[in-house]
Amino acid sequence: xxxxxxxxxxxxxxxxxxxxxMAGVNKHFGDLHVLRDIDLEVAKGEVVVVLxxxxxxxxxxxxxxxxxxTYETGTIxxxxxxxxxxxxxxxxxxxxxxxxxxxxxxFAHKTILQNVTLGPIKVRKMSKADAEAHAMELLKRVxxxxxxxxxxxxxxxxxxxxxxxxxxxxxxxxxMLFDEPTSALDPEMINEVxxxxxxxxxxxxxxxxxxxxxxxxxxxxxxxxxxxDGQILEQQAPDEFFANPTSARAKDFLSKIL
Ligand code: ADP
Ligand code: MG
Numbered sequence: 001x002x003x004x005x006x007x008x009x010x011x012x013x014x015x016x017x018x019x020x021x022m023a024g025v026n027k028h029f030g031d032l033h034v035l036r037d038i039d040l041e042v043a044k045g046e047v048v049v050v051l052x053x054x055x056x057x058x059x060x061x062x063x064x065x066x067x068x069x070t071y072e073t074g075t076i077x078x079x080x081x082x083x084x085x086x087x088x089x090x091x092x093x094x095x096x097x098x099x100x101x102x103x104x105x106x107f108a109h110k111t112i113l114q115n116v117t118l119g120p121i122k123v124r125k126m127s128k129a130d131a132e133a134h135a136m137e138l139l140k141r142v143x144x145x146x147x148x149x150x151x152x153x154x155x156x157x158x159x160x161x162x163x164x165x166x167x168x169x170x171x172x173x174x175x176m177l178f179d180e181p182t183s184a185l186d187p188e189m190i191n192e193v194x195x196x197x198x199x200x201x202x203x204x205x206x207x208x209x210x211x212x213x214x215x216x217x218x219x220x221x222x223x224x225x226x227x228x229d230g231q232i233l234e235q236q237a238p239d240e241f242f243a244n245p246t247s248a249r250a251k252d253f254l255s256k257i258l
Pocket of ligand 2: 058059060179180
């Protein structure tokens with residue numbers, strides 16, 4: 001958590017321009033209308049925290065941006081380009097759009113260092129030496145450089161999640177998606193992960209973060225997006241949202257968690 005290395009990859013859009021743009025996006029799972037007319041723009045360098053009750057479509061929203069899910073109508077662009085359908089372009093998209101899940105999903109039979117260098121070598125075509133040097137900088141940045149030669153199972157959950165963040169960063173993503181990254185962690189490990197995320201936010205990484213950590217939303221978010229039943233019901237600055245939620249669903253949600 002000491003070293004400052006650039007984390008975000010080069011983009012086409014200027015600072016303050018939308019890096020992620022969703023317009024009129026609809027998706028069903030069978031009869032379930034899980035994303036309803038989603039319009040969402042996230043500017044380069046912006047940190048958006050997505051809040052909402054369980055089942056409201058937050059994970060599906062993230063997965064759609066990463067094209068882990070398809071959608072039926074609407075458009076999504078990342079850095080001015082439409083989401084690709086398949087093939088090599090999809091691998092590049094997944095590199096440009098980093099994603100950190102609740103479960104850490106590290107490769108169990110690879111060392112921490114190998115976990116972080118694999119993508120850059122395979123997808124970004126970096127040399128092993130360059131990938132390792134960059135990986136060590138990132139592991140230092142998230143505070144786990146001493147664990148580089150260990151295997152995931154030898155690390156705590158908080159350490160593993162920080163490695164998962166470093167692994168995404170190693171691809172020099174344009175935007176990072178976090179889907180409840182601390183929900184599976186023991187309480188004493190939550191802050192070490194949130195601190196890494198807050199550091200990234202401060203350094204200008206564009207981020208979409210689904211979380212129930214309201215303290216993080218207050219301190220790191222530029223904007224809070226509140227979802228319920230597949231719809232975005234509110235979008236406003238965190239202070240404004242927490243002080244004056246306008247929808248009944250948001251008021252109800254906040255009354256249960258605050
Ligand atoms: P959240 O992350 O806000 O809890 P999700 O995006 O995971 O919400 O899920 C939204 C709704 O879609 C829920 O009702 C969930 O059960 C349903 N759902 C999610 N994934 C699938 C799937 N692969 N197939 C069918 N239904 C799904
Ligand atoms: Mg979810």
